[in-house]
Amino acid sequence: MINFRFHIVSVLSVMLAVAAGLLVGGFALSGSGGAQGSNLRQSNTSLRSQVDDLQRQARSRDSFVRQVAPSLLANKLANRSVLVVSAPGVSTSAREGIEKMLAAAGAQVSGELAFTDAFFDPTRNNDEIDLAQRLLPLTVRGLPNNSNGVETASALIARVFADGKEKVDDASRTAILAGFGQLKMVTAADPTAVKPGQAVVIVTGEPYADQDAGKKNAAMLTMARQFRASFGAAVLAGTTASGDGNVLAAVRADKALAATLSTVDGVESADSQVATALAVAQQFGGKAGHYGTAKGATAPLPA
Numbered sequence: 001m002i003n004f005r006f007h008i009v010s011v012l013s014v015m016l017a018v019a020a021g022l023l024v025g026g027f028a029l030s031g032s033g034g035a036q037g038s039n040l041r042q043s044n045t046s047l048r049s050q051v052d053d054l055q056r057q058a059r060s061r062d063s064f065v066r067q068v069a070p071s072l073l074a075n076k077l078a079n080r081s082v083l084v085v086s087a088p089g090v091s092t093s094a095r096e097g098i099e100k101m102l103a104a105a106g107a108q109v110s111g112e113l114a115f116t117d118a119f120f121d122p123t124r125n126n127d128e129i130d131l132a133q134r135l136l137p138l139t140v141r142g143l144p145n146n147s148n149g150v151e152t153a154s155a156l157i158a159r160v161f162a163d164g165k166e167k168v169d170d171a172s173r174t175a176i177l178a179g180f181g182q183l184k185m186v187t188a189a190d191p192t193a194v195k196p197g198q199a200v201v202i203v204t205g206e207p208y209a210d211q212d213a214g215k216k217n218a219a220m221l222t223m224a225r226q227f228r229a230s231f232g233a234a235v236l237a238g239t240t241a242s243g244d245g246n247v248l249a250a251v252r253a254d255k256a257l258a259a260t261l262s263t264v265d266g267v268e269s270a271d272s273q274v275a276t277a278l279a280v281a282q283q284f285g286g287k288a289g290h291y292g293t294a295k296g297a298t299a300p301l302p303a
Contacts, residue, residue, distance in 0.1 A: 065270035070104045072274060076281040077107035083161055083197030085113045085227065087220060087247075088120070089205025090239070094267045098201060098237060101277040111194030113157070113177075119185040120219040122212055125149035127183055132156045135179050137172045150219040154226035157186065162230040163196035170195075199233035199280050203267065207245040217245030224251065228261045233283030237276045241265040241294035252296030258288065265292030271300065278302040 082102050086095050099109050118124055128149030136143065140159055144151045160168045160176060170192070177191035188194050202224055208216040224247060228234045241248040241263070248263050262279040266272040275291040282289060282302045290297050 065274060069101060069270070069274050073101060073105035073277055075106050076278065077102060077105035077284075080107045080199060080280075080284065081110040081163060081195070081197045082107045082199045082201055082280060083110050083113065083194075083231075085115065085200060085202045087115050087202070087204040087223075088117045090114075090203045091205075091268065094239065094273075095203055097270065097273040098203060098267060098276050101273045102201070102280070105277045105281065107199075107277070107280070110163075110197035111161070112188060113161075113194065114187045115223065116185055116187065117216075118183065119153070119180075120150060120208075120216040120223075122215045122219070124183070124185070128153040128185070131179050131183065135172075135176045137166070137168050139167045148222065151222050151226060153180070153185075154223040155230070158200075158227045158230035161194070161196050162200070162232075163198045164232075165196075165230050197231070199235070199283060200227050200231040201276060201280060202227060202234070202236045204236065204238040204247055206240060207243040207247065209243070213245055217247060217250075220247045221250050224261065225257065228257070233280055234260075235262045235264065235276055235279045235283060237264040237267045237272070237279075239266070239268055241292065241296060248294075249296060252290055258290065258296075260288050262288045263290045263292075263296070265294040265297060275301045 084095065084099060084102075095112070099112075102109060119128070125147070126149065129147070129152055132143065132149075132152045136156060137160065140156070143155050143159075146152070157176065157180070159165050160173050173194070173196075174191050177186060177188055177194060180186035181188070181191065204220065207213065208220075210216075224236055236248060236251055238246070238248040240246065241252065243249075248265055251257050251261055251263050262283055264272050264276045264279055267276060272292055279289060279291060279302055289299070289302050291299055291301055293300065
């Protein structure tokens with residue numbers, strides 16, 4: 001019932017928009033007028049009309065998916081709790097769309113954590129290690145013993161917010177979030193309201209492309225690994241699986257990690273948001289899958 005059409009419509013819209021631009025550019029360069037100019041203007045108007053039609057179809061498609069989602073997702077995640085983690089560059093609409101689909105499936109969102117650029121900044125490595133060691137609860141053992149700040153900090157946060165993983169009180173969790181909040185690395189609307197979850201959904205945006213892109217993209221993959229290691233069910237959902245260093249593509253290319261961590265691309269769209277909720281349910285059944293339309297996806301939705 002939910003297929004590739006939404007994505008095809010979006011791609012066609014872009015292609016037609018480009019074609020319209022080429023027509024206008026060609027007219028400007030040729031400097032010709034009269035009948036030729038009139039024909040080009042008519043073609044441009046026709047292309048714009050087609051783009052408008054395709055955009056309306058895309059909006060209609062998205063609306064349809066949101067209407068049928070409650071029936072499709074009903075009770076798939078009843079009595080389950082899910083922590084939502086977002087990386088830099090994630091839109092509010094994508095995150096909220098995923099949370100609505102989780103709720104439609106019966107899940108309770110146990111909290112939202114937003115990781116900032118500072119968390120993945122290689123120059124903040126020592127800050128993360130020092131803070132993690134200072135805030136480490138006495139009941140938590142076996143954190144990575146190395147000089148990788150992102151790995152140590154991610155392991156600490158993941159383990160204290162994975163339901164049933166560690167015996168940690170609420171005061172310790174709040175202190176950890178407050179500490180990383182002071183460093184402007186991890187934010188939460190209300191640190192005291194974030195509770196452990198049985199599953200985690202990590203939402204990512206575009207890969208980094210600055211001078212430290214390699215290190216930052218690798219750090220994001222490290223963070224995803226640590227959350228996968230702590231949570232019984234984990235899904236990595238991204239806006240795209242393209243671009244150098246893309247964490248979604250990196251997971252799909254890693255056979256060992258891809259066998260345990262599910263991925264979904266295109267999460268700005270309603271169908272991929274539905275796929276994310278279904279992928280979480282599939283994770284509770286002990287299976288991992290890769291969904292969407294980008295390279296490495298095996299289907300639009302879990303079967």
